[in-house]
Amino acid sequence: MGSTVTVKGLCVSAGTATIVDRLSFTIRPGEVLALIGESGSGKTTTALALMGHARRGCRIAEGVIRIGDVDVRKLAPAQLRSLRGRTVSYIAQSAAASFNPSRTILDQVVEPALLHGTLPRAQAELKAIALFRELALPDPETIGQRYPHQVSGGQLQRLMAAMALITDPELVILDEPTTALDVTTQIEVLRAFRRVVRERQVTAVYVSHDLAVVAQMADHILVLRDGRMQELNGTDHILAQPAHEYTKSLLAAARPVTRVAARAGGDDSLLLEVSGLSAGYGPRDAQGRPQTLILEDIDLQLRRGQAIGVIGESGSGKTTLARAIAGLLAPSHGSVRFGGQALGHTLEQRSKEQLRRIQIVFQMADTALNPSHTIQDILARPLQFYKGLRGAPLQARIDELLDLVKLPRTVAGRLPGGLSGGQKQRVNLARALAAEPELILCDEVTSALDTVVGAAVLDLIAELRRELGLSILFISHDLHTVRAVCDEIVVMQHGKKLAQVARADYDRRPQHPYYELLARSVPELRRGWLDELDAARPAIARVA
Amino acid sequence: MSTLPIPLSPPGPLTVLRERLAAFGPSGLIGLAVVLFWVLAALVGPALLSRGGAEGGGDVFAPISAAHWLGTDYLGRDMLARVIEGARYTVGVAFIATLLACAAGVTLALLAAASNRWIDGALSRLLDTLTAIPSKMFALLMVAGFGSSIPMLIATAAVIYVPGSYRMARALAVNINAMDYVTVARTRGEGTWYVMRREILPNIAGPVLADMGLRFVYTVLLLASLSFLGLGVQPPDADWGSLVRENIGALAEGGASVIAPALAIASLTIAVNLVIDNLPGRAARERGAR
Numbered sequence: 041m042g043s044t045v046t047v048k049g050l051c052v053s054a055g056t057a058t059i060v061d062r063l064s065f066t067i068r069p070g071e072v073l074a075l076i077g078e079s080g081s082g083k084t085t086t087a088l089a090l091m092g093h094a095r096r097g098c099r100i101a102e103g104v105i106r107i108g109d110v111d112v113r114k115l116a117p118a119q120l121r122s123l124r125g126r127t128v129s130y131i132a133q134s135a136a137a138s139f140n141p142s143r144t145i146l147d148q149v150v151e152p153a154l155l156h157g158t159l160p161r162a163q164a165e166l167k168a169i170a171l172f173r174e175l176a177l178p179d180p181e182t183i184g185q186r187y188p189h190q191v192s193g194g195q196l197q198r199l200m201a202a203m204a205l206i207t208d209p210e211l212v213i214l215d216e217p218t219t220a221l222d223v224t225t226q227i228e229v230l231r232a233f234r235r236v237v238r239e240r241q242v243t244a245v246y247v248s249h250d251l252a253v254v255a256q257m258a259d260h261i262l263v264l265r266d267g268r269m270q271e272l273n274g275t276d277h278i279l280a281q282p283a284h285e286y287t288k289s290l291l292a293a294a295r296p297v298t299r300v301a302a303r304a305g306g307d308d309s310l311l312l313e314v315s316g317l318s319a320g321y322g323p324r325d326a327q328g329r330p331q332t333l334i335l336e337d338i339d340l341q342l343r344r345g346q347a348i349g350v351i352g353e354s355g356s357g358k359t360t361l362a363r364a365i366a367g368l369l370a371p372s373h374g375s376v377r378f379g380g381q382a383l384g385h386t387l388e389q390r391s392k393e394q395l396r397r398i399q400i401v402f403q404m405a406d407t408a409l410n411p412s413h414t415i416q417d418i419l420a421r422p423l424q425f426y427k428g429l430r431g432a433p434l435q436a437r438i439d440e441l442l443d444l445v446k447l448p449r450t451v452a453g454r455l456p457g458g459l460s461g462g463q464k465q466r467v468n469l470a471r472a473l474a475a476e477p478e479l480i481l482c483d484e485v486t487s488a489l490d491t492v493v494g495a496a497v498l499d500l501i502a503e504l505r506r507e508l509g510l511s512i513l514f515i516s517h518d519l520h521t522v523r524a525v526c527d528e529i530v531v532m533q534h535g536k537k538l539a540q541v542a543r544a545d546y547d548r549r550p551q552h553p554y555y556e557l558l559a560r561s562v563p564e565l566r567r568g569w570l571d572e573l574d575a576a577r578p579a580i581a582r583v584a
Numbered sequence: 585m586s587t588l589p590i591p592l593s594p595p596g597p598l599t600v601l602r603e604r605l606a607a608f609g610p611s612g613l614i615g616l617a618v619v620l621f622w623v624l625a626a627l628v629g630p631a632l633l634s635r636g637g638a639e640g641g642g643d644v645f646a647p648i649s650a651a652h653w654l655g656t657d658y659l660g661r662d663m664l665a666r667v668i669e670g671a672r673y674t675v676g677v678a679f680i681a682t683l684l685a686c687a688a689g690v691t692l693a694l695l696a697a698a699s700n701r702w703i704d705g706a707l708s709r710l711l712d713t714l715t716a717i718p719s720k721m722f723a724l725l726m727v728a729g730f731g732s733s734i735p736m737l738i739a740t741a742a743v744i745y746v747p748g749s750y751r752m753a754r755a756l757a758v759n760i761n762a763m764d765y766v767t768v769a770r771t772r773g774e775g776t777w778y779v780m781r782r783e784i785l786p787n788i789a790g791p792v793l794a795d796m797g798l799r800f801v802y803t804v805l806l807l808a809s810l811s812f813l814g815l816g817v818q819p820p821d822a823d824w825g826s827l828v829r830e831n832i833g834a835l836a837e838g839g840a841s842v843i844a845p846a847l848a849i850a851s852l853t854i855a856v857n858l859v860i861d862n863l864p865g866r867a868a869r870e871r872g873a874r
Contacts, residue, residue: 404764
């Protein structure tokens with residue numbers, strides 16, 4: 041049973057900057073409060089402050105934090121240690137990074153109980169197994185014997201929840217616990233979390249940037265921006281009548297919008313033709329098949345000006361497909377034809393001109409931009425390399441590119457480290473555009489971005505298609521995103537192409553069962569969506 | 585949209601220098617000052633001295649006095665002159681050897697990381713073989729084979745420290761090589777040389793420089809120990825290592841003649857590391873990342 045959490049006038053500062061500015065809220069026992077906002081809005085900082093913790097360089101400057109009748113800010117370091125993990129527990133975004141890879145899971149799950157001396161080891165283990173069962177983990181009796189790398193990401197996230205709940209804490213903090221998961225996995229984890237939260241009546245704080253997920257979990261939503269509270273209200277109220285402008289923009293970004301981009305009257309000849317493509321890793325056998333086959337017999341056709349979405353869960357081979365088309369991975373069978381020419385299998389076998397015509401844009405703008413080159417250098421290189429531009433024309437073209445992706449020209453002199461995630465992704469796109477390619481391979485370009493920023497990048501891609509007549513192969517695990525920008529969707533699973541769905545048929549039933557599963561798994565922006573889903577599949581809900 | 589502020593005239597070289605220096609920070613500046621002092625001592629020091637290091641005739645192991653600022657050595661020679669003249673060998677030989685070792689090691693490492701696994705394998709095994717030879721034994725062999733001369737010492741020290749520098753730089757470069765921006769450069773059709781120089785090198789420069797500082801220290805110590813064994817710089821010339829050995833007899837009395845060269849070695853190595861730890865690029869990168 042949880043207790044009341046009261047926060048009054050909380051301020052967290054880093055040096056002279058204020059990260060969280062006079063935040064006040066109350067959570068009643070057994071209720072879930074969601075903190076929502078873009079990255080840098082101070083939501084995780086707020087959540088950590090509830091444990092009396094501030095990240096390095098930050099300081100809880102002011103305010104009252106009260107959990108039950110404990111005043112967190114008045115505690116000594118030793119008392120804080122006994123509070124954390126016991127009274128307040130924390131579930132981090134990446135469970136994979138939070139588990140120690142060299143110890144068994146059970147050892148780590150029972151650790152809080154042993155550290156705080158709430159239960160003897162034998163009882164703690166029994167309790168852990170009961171929690172595994174409650175969280176719908178497979179083989180609850182034996183899963184604890186495994187090591188973290190032997191279970192899936194979704195399972196690890198639930199195991200972390202078991203670790204957090206083993207001491208019966210009064211407050212649980214969930215920090216983006218499903219953000220790193222596939223949609224189909226996310227749904228299972230959400231379901232397990234919600235059941236535990238409801239049955240145990242824990243008080244919880246749920247940090248997320250995804251309104252649709254939050255709508256399933258929270259009783260109240262607090263909208264944060266730049267460390268200030270924009271709006272705090274019941275979930276139904278926020279979804280139905282958002283009062284604040286910013287909440288409205290969040291809601292707008294979370295609603296699927298179709299960005300129709302087809303350019304009328306253009307040349308629609310065949311641009312890319314992939315036939316019978318197989319590829320993989322490891323040594324090849326006598327038939328030339330690699331040891332681990334990632335892609336099997338893929339056929340795909342893309343016309344000029346068209347955008348095709350490739351969708352599938354992680355491990356479905358969608359990124360490998362992009363790498364094979366780009367020439368980064370030599371296929372074992374099949375061919376790739378581009379504009380009527382057969383393309384070489386490796387980069388060395390392709391001409392500079394062929395390389396120019398296909399550009400790839402990676403998911404993580406952080407690693408896709410060289411941190412020691414300025415934006416100017418990054419954009420200049422393809423222009424110098426392919427076109428030999430220099431001097432004034434080069435500068436003019438760089439300015440043009442920056443305008444095209446809607447970045448101020450002042451960013452040119454900066455290093456990537458000084459840009460926000462959305463800005464970096466725009467530079468990433470601009471670099472691909474600098475080569476004036478005919479096809480851009482977009483690999484999960486929006487999945488590392490916040491909802492609002494991601495929506496803006498999608499708008500930009502749609503606009504570029506309209507203006508430049510680009511063809512795009514858009515790879516994503518998010519059906520919403522793909523539906524928003526693509527004319528056709530290719531569904532992949534286990535390295536095989538399962539179905540190809542045209543825009544007109546997106547909502548038509550019946551489709552391939554896996555496509556329907558994916559479509560069903562995308563959280564909808566209304567309360568009770570998860571309940572309805574469970575009601576429709578009572579058998580599964582019970583087994584789970 | 586805002587416009588790019590364009591400076592009316594390029595900033596003068598003095599302004600640039602002042603900005604560069606300011607970026608070093610206080611401890612970096614102290615290190616820089618000490619390094620500069622020793623470099624100047626090596627270049628012009630002997631010309632400023634009133635008496636050469638070869639002049640003997642004074643008291644043996646005399647204490648610090650107005651005539652002999654650092655006392656005298658075991659033959660009654662002026663210690664200050666000996667240390668200043670020794671700077672040329674220690675600073676010059678160690679610095680050139682380190683530079684050579686790191687340049688060769690890093691270039692090979694970049695080549696190994698950026699090209700195919702055959703080249704990588706061949707280079708790695710070759711340099712592993714070199715690592716397997718004990719460095720002092722190798723130096724002994726070289727000196728026995730070719731005699732002791734300054735170019736010989738430089739070459740020997742350089743060869744000894746190539747494998748370590750290679751290992752270190754390769755480990756860093758392989759990580760950078762797996763980054764998406766390197767992949768992007770490859771899909772653009774860039775050659776190995778460009779990838780090595782523009783994509784990988786700037787991103788490993790910080791740790792490589794830190795490693796170079798460490799290796800400079802090792803080289804000074806190696807040369808000192810070679811001289812201590814009598815294989816390094818030959819008498820009557822002496823580097824700081826030889827000076828420590830020559831005057832080891834003063835150790836029992838706590839004489840200045842053994843402490844002065846030891847302090848010189850310590851001050852130079854610490855100063856070099858202070859400079860490297862405070863290189864401006866690093867602070868700028870950390871600021872940019874925030």
